[in-house]
Amino acid sequence: MKGIHYTFVVxxxxxxxxxxxxxxxxxxxxxxxxxxxxxxxxxxxxxxGLQEAAFISMGVKGWNPSTITVKxxxxxxxxxxxxxxxxxxxxxxxxxxTDYPEFDPKAxxxxxxxxxxxxxxxxTWRFHDHLNAPTYGYGTVTVTE
Numbered sequence: 001m002k003g004i005h006y007t008f009v010v011x012x013x014x015x016x017x018x019x020x021x022x023x024x025x026x027x028x029x030x031x032x033x034x035x036x037x038x039x040x041x042x043x044x045x046x047x048x049g050l051q052e053a054a055f056i057s058m059g060v061k062g063w064n065p066s067t068i069t070v071k072x073x074x075x076x077x078x079x080x081x082x083x084x085x086x087x088x089x090x091x092x093x094x095x096x097x098t099d100y101p102e103f104d105p106k107a108x109x110x111x112x113x114x115x116x117x118x119x120x121x122x123x124t125w126r127f128h129d130h131l132n133a134p135t136y137g138y139g140t141v142t143v144t145e
Contacts, residue, residue, distance in 0.1 A: 055079060056139065058087040058109065058129070063139040070119060072143055077116040080109045088130035089115065092138065100125050119143045 057064040058080045070076060078089045086108035091100040100123075105115040108131055119125070122143050129136035 056089070057081050058089065060084060062137045066137065066139040067142075068140070069142040069144060072122050072145055073118065073120060074143075075116050075118045076141060077114050078109060079114040080111050083111050086110050086131060087136070089127050089139075090130045092126040092128055094128050094130065094133040097130070103127065104130075 054068055054070050054074065054076045056066075056068060056076060056078050058078055060082050068076065078087075080087050088105065088108045090105070091097045091103040093099065097104045100121060103117055103119075103125060105117075109115050119141060122145055124140060124142045126138050126140050128134065128138050
């Protein structure tokens, strides 16, 4: 009986140590939990770093941030962090999406999901939530050279 108890204690200790070692390694964060942002860009991007992406949260209270500036060729990712339902970011005007027709996922983004769009046209592009316009409000992506 002592041998079985001893084996269980050793096995449990090894398992706990292994779990501790596994959790001490590098971790990754979801984009919504990334480093603080400036104009919707991480500190790395704002300082001219290598990262060429920006994030906009779709939450219970609307877009965060609602205004963002990116360079031509950069990608913006909309992340649905609203547990209450889907959102559909799309180019204005509502419901036609004709200002920048390609800027439209053509489907709702479910809670916990995201959609990315690479901006290849310089300009200021208003967007809205196709499912909840105008109550959700409008946002703006400004694309520079």
